[in-house]
Amino acid sequence: MQTESIALVMSEHIEKTIDIEKILQSKMGKKARFVPAFAVRWLKRIVHEDEVNAFLWESRNLTGTEWLKACVRYLDMTLHIEGRENLPDKDDGKLYTFVSNHPLGGEDGVALGAIIGEHYDGRFRYLVNDLLLNLPGLRPVSIGINKTGRQSRDFPRMVEAGFQSDNHMLMFPAGLNSRKKNGVIHDLPWKKTFISKSVEYHRDVVPIYFSGRNSERFYRIANWQKKLHLKVNIAMLFLVDEMYRNVHKTFTIKIGKPIPWQTFDKSRTPVQWAQWVEDKVYEL
Secondary structure, three states: OOHHHHHHOOOOOOOOOOOHHHHHHHHHHHHHHHOOHHHHHHHHHHOOHHHHHHHHHHOOOOOHHHHHHHHHHHOOOEEEEEOHHHOOOOOOOOOEEEEEOOOOOOHHHHHHHHHHHHHOOOOEEEEEEHHHHHOOOOHHHEEEEOOOOHHHHHHHHHHHHHHHOOOEEEEOOOOOOOEEEOOEEEOOOOOOHHHHHHHHOOOEEEEEEEOOOOOHHHHHHHHHHHHOOOOOOHHHHHHHHHHHHOOOOEEEEEEOOOEOHHHOOOOOOHHHHHHHHHHHHHHO
16 A cells, blocks of 8 residues: 555544654653653654554554565565575575665665565564564564663673574664765674674574665764764654655665575684675675
């Protein structure tokens, strides 16, 4: 269903899944009451609260892979996949770590989840920002991570649980989506977690490149945020709006050959191996 028609089904009967006021309260506690009303209205507009809630209501009976596929249709994404034959056989008895660059922050996660989920009959998990657990359809395939809040001490434990499970892992090792520096759009340095855990649990790593970009506005905000050394991720607030700006677009996905976990030996540090895999992704 197109985004325009989704918006038309809004009515008083739609359950409000995404409620900015409640999210502010859960994140800020009593301080939330000091947020000006105009700021709350702006937040609701920038995260497309009404449109998102309408889609969530329309897709309320779907979860996991089927919900992700519905998202792809809703966003009218055209996906050109190169190297699909490099996806390991689902019945080979092995578990894999899929890693990708993160150019967009929304569509890339949705599309890759739909592809990996369909190929492996839903047997995969994301590591995602815990805010995304507000999306009921995404929750069954997600491991919520909050590295800056009170749950930050649980990060290692939750990652461990993901790798100990019988699910393939889909990760964006940069953590945040791509930034623009000196005119070039590129991921932030990849974290080493996927290397160390893939070696520990004998999981081969499948590199994936996802094409795409956000608006110049987004990159300006992200760079401004960095220059001011702001701890709050202001740029993240705009990711839903960026997603709606990318509706009806075509994206190319390139899947590389699996890299055996034994590749990541002591000749380099895990950080160096992470950089090596990142370079391989951008060479696809």
